[in-house]
Amino acid sequence: MHIRLSQTVSVAIVAALGSLAAWSAAAAEAPKSIRIGYAVSLSGVNAQGAATTTLPGYDLWVKDVNDRGGIMVKEFGKRIPVEVAAKYDDTSSVETLLRLEEKLMSQDKVDFVLAPWSTGFNLAVAPIFAKYGYPQLAVTANSNDEEQLVKQFPTLFFFLNQPPHYGGALIEILNKYKNAGQLNNKVVLLSVGDQFGAEFASGFSAGLKANGYDIVLQKSYPLGAADLTNEIKEAKASGADTFIAGSYPPDTFMLTGTAIAQGYSPKIFYTAVGTAFAEYGGNFKDKVQGVLGIGGWDPTVPGAMDYYKRQQAVTGHAPDGWASPVTYASLQILEQAIEKAGTLDRQKVLDTIASGGPWDTVVGPVDLKTHIRESQIGAGQWQNGQFVGVSPSDFPGVKPVIFPKPAW
Amino acid sequence: MSAIEVILGGVILGGLYALVALGFNLQFGVARIVNLAYGEFLMGAAFAAFWMFTLFSINPILGMLLSVPATFAANWLVYYVLMTPLVRRARTREQLEGDTILATFGLLFVLRGAATLAFSANNRYYDYLGAPVRIFGFTFAANRVLAFVMACIFSLAVWIVLNRTRLGTALRALAIDPIGAELVGIDVRSLSGLAFAGGGALVAAAGTLVSTFLAFNPSIGIDFTMKALVVVIMGGIGKMGGSLLAGVLLGVAEALCSYFVDSGLTLAVAYALFLIVLVVRPRGLFGTS
Numbered sequence: 001m002h003i004r005l006s007q008t009v010s011v012a013i014v015a016a017l018g019s020l021a022a023w024s025a026a027a028a029e030a031p032k033s034i035r036i037g038y039a040v041s042l043s044g045v046n047a048q049g050a051a052t053t054t055l056p057g058y059d060l061w062v063k064d065v066n067d068r069g070g071i072m073v074k075e076f077g078k079r080i081p082v083e084v085a086a087k088y089d090d091t092s093s094v095e096t097l098l099r100l101e102e103k104l105m106s107q108d109k110v111d112f113v114l115a116p117w118s119t120g121f122n123l124a125v126a127p128i129f130a131k132y133g134y135p136q137l138a139v140t141a142n143s144n145d146e147e148q149l150v151k152q153f154p155t156l157f158f159f160l161n162q163p164p165h166y167g168g169a170l171i172e173i174l175n176k177y178k179n180a181g182q183l184n185n186k187v188v189l190l191s192v193g194d195q196f197g198a199e200f201a202s203g204f205s206a207g208l209k210a211n212g213y214d215i216v217l218q219k220s221y222p223l224g225a226a227d228l229t230n231e232i233k234e235a236k237a238s239g240a241d242t243f244i245a246g247s248y249p250p251d252t253f254m255l256t257g258t259a260i261a262q263g264y265s266p267k268i269f270y271t272a273v274g275t276a277f278a279e280y281g282g283n284f285k286d287k288v289q290g291v292l293g294i295g296g297w298d299p300t301v302p303g304a305m306d307y308y309k310r311q312q313a314v315t316g317h318a319p320d321g322w323a324s325p326v327t328y329a330s331l332q333i334l335e336q337a338i339e340k341a342g343t344l345d346r347q348k349v350l351d352t353i354a355s356g357g358p359w360d361t362v363v364g365p366v367d368l369k370t371h372i373r374e375s376q377i378g379a380g381q382w383q384n385g386q387f388v389g390v391s392p393s394d395f396p397g398v399k400p401v402i403f404p405k406p407a408w
Numbered sequence: 409m410s411a412i413e414v415i416l417g418g419v420i421l422g423g424l425y426a427l428v429a430l431g432f433n434l435q436f437g438v439a440r441i442v443n444l445a446y447g448e449f450l451m452g453a454a455f456a457a458f459w460m461f462t463l464f465s466i467n468p469i470l471g472m473l474l475s476v477p478a479t480f481a482a483n484w485l486v487y488y489v490l491m492t493p494l495v496r497r498a499r500t501r502e503q504l505e506g507d508t509i510l511a512t513f514g515l516l517f518v519l520r521g522a523a524t525l526a527f528s529a530n531n532r533y534y535d536y537l538g539a540p541v542r543i544f545g546f547t548f549a550a551n552r553v554l555a556f557v558m559a560c561i562f563s564l565a566v567w568i569v570l571n572r573t574r575l576g577t578a579l580r581a582l583a584i585d586p587i588g589a590e591l592v593g594i595d596v597r598s599l600s601g602l603a604f605a606g607g608g609a610l611v612a613a614a615g616t617l618v619s620t621f622l623a624f625n626p627s628i629g630i631d632f633t634m635k636a637l638v639v640v641i642m643g644g645i646g647k648m649g650g651s652l653l654a655g656v657l658l659g660v661a662e663a664l665c666s667y668f669v670d671s672g673l674t675l676a677v678a679y680a681l682f683l684i685v686l687v688v689r690p691r692g693l694f695g696t697s
Contacts, residue, residue: 043524249623
């Protein structure tokens with residue numbers, strides 16, 4: 001009797017579950033929303049980078065899409081709004097991030113997962129994106145092995161170029177003035193003591209040596225260094241016309257501040273991550289005129305200035321002049337690829353991202369046929385209160401370089 | 409660039425380490441609380457200075473008139489609300505240290521999380537007294553020199569209070585032997601609260617000074633707590649003079665290393681120095697057994 005009752009109950013449960021499943025299957029025919037999820041560093045050492053470059057772009061894009069009524073998906077014949085179904089903090093720990101990405105794809109089962117922040121983190125999660133077949137628009141990542149990585153992980157897309165490209169863009173500027181006899185061949189090369197700094201230094205020093213430059217001072221300093229006065233004093237004493245630092249935001253600010261205090265104003269002053277931040281110009285004001293940095297953007301691209309102003313107004317964060325607009329552009333590509341593919345099927349969207357370009361974005365047309373955005377600005381410069389692209393000189397929209405850097 | 413110039417730069421940096429350590433030593437050495445959230449108050453003061461400077465153009469040094477008493481009060485509250493129950497139930501010093509480490513570890517995350525929520529994780533930086541000054545013919549940034557001078561003033565003030573006043577005598581007695589201190593009629597609980605809050609006031613001053621020349625964000629606190637811990641243990645727990653000497657020593661060692669060896673190794677040198685002191689004098693440079 002008892003057994004029979006349980007059997008009845010189980011049959012009922014199975015039936016109920018079955019109808020529930022049927023109902024969800026029917027509901028999946030026309031989803032209420034396109035479910036987006038992401039895990040980025042909201043706390044810990046990476047949080048500042050994510051808060052500057054990645055999160056404001058994500059927030060703005062979701063708002064923009066929904067203001068338009070959603071993304072037009074042909075297979076459902078209507079616009080479907082985007083919903084941030086899951087947003088996690090990886091606490092700047094790569095182990096946590098790996099776990100959260102698995103959760104987003106296997107438990108939350110969101111439709112698309114947006115990329116985390118930093119080179120190391122994006123490379124670490126690439127196998128998970130590949131395993132579950134999610135397109136990975138890895139904006140804040142660059143590597144010397146991009147060609148090989150996109151072959152290994154067919155879901156991976158790179159938006160920033162390889163380190164030697166940035167070195168090449170700066171060396172093009174140096175060569176021009178060196179050959180004209182306006183710049184000596186001595187170079188100071190500092191770098192922050194982590195993976196970014198190490199790759200930066202090796203990429204740049206190889207290019208500099210190949211072009212006949214003499215690196216008179218090459219040093220690394222720890223991440224979070226409290227004082228870089230000695231380094232600037234040594235650079236000043238070295239007699240080099242060119243100062244290059246593979247720096248991260250806190251030290252980019254400190255190196256600049258210290259150089260100003262020490263009256264060290266070389267003809268070429270180049271710092272890396274952070275130079276393009278709006279806060280950099282806001283802090284040092286007109287002193288930044290002529291400072292060179294990694295990245296750069298072209299504010300004259302249609303929609304670029306409009307994006308800049310809206311991001312500031314909507315999120316309260318002014319975009320940086322390097323990877324922020326690219327972050328937004330990567331989502332414009334996702335949106336256009338979904339519309340063009342007419343489906344939420346990830347494999348089809350993935351194929352469309354690769355084959356459907358060039359895409360129209362706030363950083364200009366982007367083609368991802370090779371899964372790598374090839375053509376882009378490599379070096380920028382502060383000119384009249386804006387960080388603009390200046391090299392390579394044959395890139396459309398770049399400005400002429402201000403040389404030498406005016407005294408602080 | 410001469411060795412003298414490098415050493416001078418190290419002393420200027422070390423003065424700041426000493427100031428950061430001094431407040432921690434008041435909390436650890438006198439109030440007997442290992443405050444892992446110590447650096448978060450430094451971060452809070454740095455943000456206060458930043459907002460006052462950028463929004464209302466208030467000079468950071470004048471702004472201390474507001475942030476230092478406010479942090480004093482906040483730490484006093486932390487002591488009475490969070491720490492008193494732990495102090496009451498602790499039977500031994502070791503138990504108190506263990507309990508307070510856990511409680512302040514939690515506080516660290518609460519404060520850091522709140523700051524991240526309120527201020528975002530962005531780096532902040534403002535330009536105050538970035539102009540050069542010349543000392544013995546060498547050039548230094550004015551804000552760093554100012555930080556050193558203020559660190560000296562605060563250290564001197566703490567030294568005078570501890571060594572030339574009745575209150576200071578009581579505090580020193582408390583640092584050496586809390587039970588004995590109670591026996592001779594010292595109000596241990598309220599004096600401990602005072603020492604804890606005083607430590608907080610010092611870290612607020614340090615935070616303001618740091619903010620004039622370092623980029624900061626809501627997660628910098630722990631770095632300073634670690635540095636303070638190293639300096640205090642090197643100098644001797646409860647020994648204010650020891651903290652001063654150890655702080656300056658650390659600054660000079662880092663500067664010498666960055667110039668003569670490699671800047672990437674400064675952290676390694678700091679910890680090597682720490683290890684050597686611990687091996688040679690386990691109770692710190694000024695510690696007594």
